[in-house]
Amino acid sequence: MDLFLSGLQQFFSLSSFLFMNVGLLLGLVFGAIPGLTVILCIVLFLPFTYTMGPIDSFMFLLGIYCAGGYGGSISAILINTPGTPHATATMADGYALTKQGKSKKALNVALQASTFGGVASAITLLFFAPQVAKFAQKMGTPEYFLVCLFGLTVIAGVSSNSLVKGMISGAVGLFISTIGLDPMTGSTRFIFKNINLYSGFDLVICLIGLFALSEVLAKSKKSNQITISSLEEVKQEKGHITAKEYKRMAFPAFFSAVVGIIIGVIPGTGASMASFVSYDRVRQMSKHKDEFGKGSIEGITAAETANNAVTGATLIPLLTMGIPGDGVAAIMLGALMINGLTPGPNLFVKHGSTMYAIMIGLIFVNLFMFLQGKTLTKYFARVVSIPVSILTPIIVIFCFAGAFSVNNSLFDVKVTLAFAVLAYVFSKLGFSTIPVLLGLVLGAITEENFRRSLILSDGSWSIFVQSPISIAFITVIALTVFLIVFSKIRGNNRSV
């Protein structure tokens, strides 16, 4: 309790609030603009934190991290282009609402869901970090693999028209993720003696090509060139959420917060997996299944709650064990080390009040995110009234600048173009690109954990059923697969 109070005291300073809000604004902007990503934002602004103290620098970084979680949904909702990989799950329903002239409502749902997920996650971090960490320590390589496998079942959910097509798309994504050095044996795969392919493709680079630039190519179609609404129409829409709608959002929000927190604890997975898994599960359980993909508020709630629920949970393995769960957490690890804070079980003993300050701060970060989002939503919403002919070239320029800046590499710019062509061809052939993205997200960690498990067990498959957690995961996966096959058969019978 003493630590809690002194942490509170340490946190309450003008500079904490200042840096938090600067971070939030940057995260919001970088998340929202296609081509600019959260990780890019952190990479570009990290040097500024080298001279700050631990609390200020963490408030700044957490601000970017959390606001990025929401920001990505803004462009997904407004212009059908996800600003971050995890906003892809929000895109279908969000953009559908925009087309119905309800963009402000979609933005509000996303913001409130994000805030709820973020706060839930921050509270978990503050009060249950030791328990969650203990649970996380019980999970090892085989459990990680099973979680990834479960993630792959989502492919069935996002391939609406044909399961086989979805599987092909997913396999293409997974296959692309094998390009580069094989993580387990170090041998090269499909690099064609090109040094740039050595470490494979960066997810954000693929995202820019698959969704942002391909959307630009789709502008060749006349019907895509029309501006959605006029400024007057945008101003008129209030975006109010009714009590009935709140009722429908409640279950998806709670459920997705839990999913987000669990997935956030597992290293290597992250927000994209959380949002897709929650979206898919919530859709399965919803009474309004047909609405999904056509502007479902439940869908937006599920995806957005989950991806922000990851933020606090990721900090648990980071702070207690020094394990960075995703790229952003890895950078935060650096920020801790510079300030002489060594993550590990002793971190809370040695630097208790600083840790409490950071954890309390995370709750405030989310609250301020809500305030900033609320204020800015009405301005963001005006984007839909900007003429397509102006918006398109500007997006491309951002995409190119962003793709270049991630690794300072022109090769990456060409990679985005290749992915744009891929996405265009896919759409012409009636294949969805979302499974490709899922494959890219899950490919490396699925393969790695699978093969590592077998190395650890000297080739014995029994390693996958050795712990109660594994058995629980296997049961869930089996049930999911059964449900998919069952609903497929029923669907076929109905159509015949």
Added chain:
Amino acid sequence: MIRLTQLMQSIDARFTQLGDKLEGKQMRFYPSLVGPLLFLLMGIAGFLIMPFQVKRQEGMATTARTFPSLLLWVIVGGAILLLLQEIVKIIRKQPIQVVYLDLLTEVKAIVILALLVLYALLIPVLGFIITSVLFGIGMLVFFRIRKWNYYVIVVFSALAIGLLFQVVLNVRLP
């Protein structure tokens, strides 16, 4: 100046002519056949290049080839399954999916792609900012915008983005 406007107008007229010619022209396209065929070929190509691109390893439960091979089988298997479905339909004389591709739309997509490729290739030659400005203008011409203020906005934005990255964010743009 006058000659330039005349030139622009004549180019513009050419585009209109070309557009009119292509307008309404359609191409019959069978995505349910072409798609699986393409993936089948892709899968086979993957298997063919595997020996040259991934070393053979022995004495392990899983090797560097295990996963890529498995995925290629999924692609090939899925493609064959889809093809069989279509063949059955053809044999049973059931209609198969036909899509009419708008020729104009496809040509435009290729033009946009060409602009993007040109943009990427010219960056190392002209530098990021100049290329971006040219690309912005190119896109507006493509959209056949005549309002000069659109050009001002886009050119200004291109400059602003370039400077933002270079000066504010310290990115070493080419």
Added chain:
Amino acid sequence: MKKAVVMVLIALCMMGTVSAAGQAESNVDSWPSEPVTVVCPWAVGGVADVVNRKTATYGMEVLGQPILATNELGAGGNVALTNFLNNEANSHNLIFGAEGAFSIAPNVDGADAILFTYDDYIPIINLYSAVFVLTADSSLGIDDLESLQSYAKNNRMKIAVNGIAGSEAFLAKALAKDLGINLELVSYNGANLALDAAAKGETALAISHQSQARGSVEAGILTPVVVFDDKTVNNEVYKNIKGVGEYGYTGFFRNRCFVLARKGTDQKIIDKVREAYMEILQKDDVVELFNTLMIEYDPLSLEAIDAHIDAVTEIVKANS
């Protein structure tokens, strides 16, 4: 009219060449005439990046020009090192490099994609060195090489390493060979996950930098066994941990980060930068940062740097 234009053009060209030649002359003495860019080919937020950013803040003070610290990622640093070849001698661009790029990459799978060699660069200074440490799951009771050796006689042992072709992997192989024991390598994506594996008991051992294992060692989850150096390490975390060299083995090396210039760069420039960095590395807050990150400043002569690369290459070749 045409003639006049041609004449002017020729004149301009000549002036251009003359001034270019003049520039080359004065280049060396007036270097740096513009900001110096130092490229870190590894991740933002990593040790090398932090050191780069920190030292860069003294650029104006010691070089008279700002140092711009940047990152260029890909292929474990090899993309940046490849692209760096586009620089000419005496350029204002410098780059970091380590044994991973020059001793390991050319001798493992994928070497045919590496288009550079160590000879394309000139080392200026070794900025820092870090000593690797072998840690064991505390419940196994392994705390030195003897106990490791006897444990390994009766048990199959797995060791977690960061990447199958990284420095840690070769240190593990060399140690196993020296001790005559069998260690099965398990590759993890990052040193933190490798350490976590040992902490959970998935593997018995892990190799990492001292700073990375610090948290688990302080908490008593992992026990340090030996450091990969020629002498004992004794600090607040690692108390009297013997070096592999003291047991009489030779299969060890430190991780060293160098500042490199393009081949052919004038000795005067090399010396200028070297002196500048030596001055920066004495600054109080830089010294403090090195302590925090558990890295050392141990200046080597340029010959010793070459020898380091050769020595690591030998170890890698012997264990590939």
